[in-house]
């Protein structure tokens with residue numbers, strides 16, 4: 001795939017749904033002077049992060065091998081899960097909270113395999129069968145988890161997870177960021193600005209009850 005095809009802003013119809021961060025003015029005020037600004041600085045302004053030795057941030061992102069957060073050792077917790085869905089790993093959040101961390105960067109990316117889960121199901125089942133799983137068990141497992149991890153679209157999938165985490169952990173700053181695989185630059189999904197203007201109740205109403213169930 002060409003670099004252009006892997007650009008979130010030039011392809012995939014994402015360009016109009018992402019806000020670019022080209023200067024400090026493009027960063028929401030409540031993220032300034034926080035670890036969120038530091039992370040954006042490392043990716044977009046070539047400003048390496050200086051670690052204090054204390055954990056500053058939790059990064060939640062996809063398992064995607066083409067993306068590595070540009071962070072130093074001794075700075076952030078990182079929870080990587082398919083599609084950046086933290087469902088089932090909420091315990092990790094209780095741990096980082098206990099360690100004093102109050103900022104989460106939820107990083108989505110373009111060209112995510114979790115948009116292709118439905119067509120990948122047979123391959124996933126075969127992968128488990130090759131590990132000596134019984135076929136019935138492999139089929140049930142893939143069926144149940146596919147519903148949890150699949151997303152129609154990377155930006156909508158990220159919004160769904162953001163709203164869910166927002167409701168579960170309302171006293172933490174959660175920053176939805178979106179990385180373009182082609183450039184490693186971070187963007188802000190435009191829905192976030194609408195979210196900031198809307199009432200907390202309306203955001204709460206958008207969380208599906210089944211999304212709040214922890215497995």
Ligand SMILES: [Zn+2]
Nearest residue numbers: 062064112113
């Ligand atoms: Zn992904």
